[in-house]
Amino acid sequence: MASNILICGTCYRRSKTIEAVKYCTDCEDGFCSECLDFHENMKVATSHHVIDIKVVDEITFNISKFCKVHSDMVLEYFCSDHDALCCRSCMANDHRSCDKIIPIEVAAKDVKSSIMYEEVITDVCTLGTAVSELGDKKKKSVSTLGDSKVNYQQEVQYLQKSL
Known part of the structure; x- marks a missing residue:
């Protein structure tokens, strides 16, 4: 760990x-x-x-298993029309006219083998690489800036002495 x-x-x-x-x-x-x-x-x-x-x-x-509107209710359904998770109360109140409401377990079935999941994994890896590269560039920039500071300080000291 x-x-x-x-x-x-x-x-x-x-x-x-x-x-x-x-x-x-x-x-x-x-x-x-x-x-x-x-x-x-x-x-x-x-x-x-x-x-x-x-x-x-x-x-x-971490995704909460509880509804944001009805904090005592567990999220049990997925509304494909609104691309949203909902509890029983939300389903009855807000999604009554929706055609595509299915249990979360059914909606999540085989999600890891879907093309969309693979695309998300690829995008996350690409973003991780980009973040790493930006971190390296930042370290180099800070190092270069530190070197430049030392050089300019030496030049100022040299000019002060020559004056």
Whole structure:
């Protein structure tokens, strides 16, 4: 794992700092081995997806599973007409006339093998390379600027002495 250590969320809420060994993507929380055992044996969490904690560092963004309008409602549907995720309340209120509302699981099926996904991956790699190149150019510019500063200071000192 990188420099960030994820603490068990359950232990943290009990004022303990124990390192997490697994991460539940549904709870959006880390678990130590003891709390993980309880989590896996709770009926409500049997369908949750638990991943290795080392993978969490590779996750670059986090999408909330809860509706922004109805914070107590879970996002369950995807509206193709509006290209938006929605909960049951939003679906009934705002997307009643929409034709293409499907469960998120159906919309996400085979997404990793789609052409659009491959294009996004390629674009992200290209952007990563561009950011890296810009960082290198910045370092060179700062270095060159520092060298120029030293040269100009020497020239000023030389001129002062000659005057």
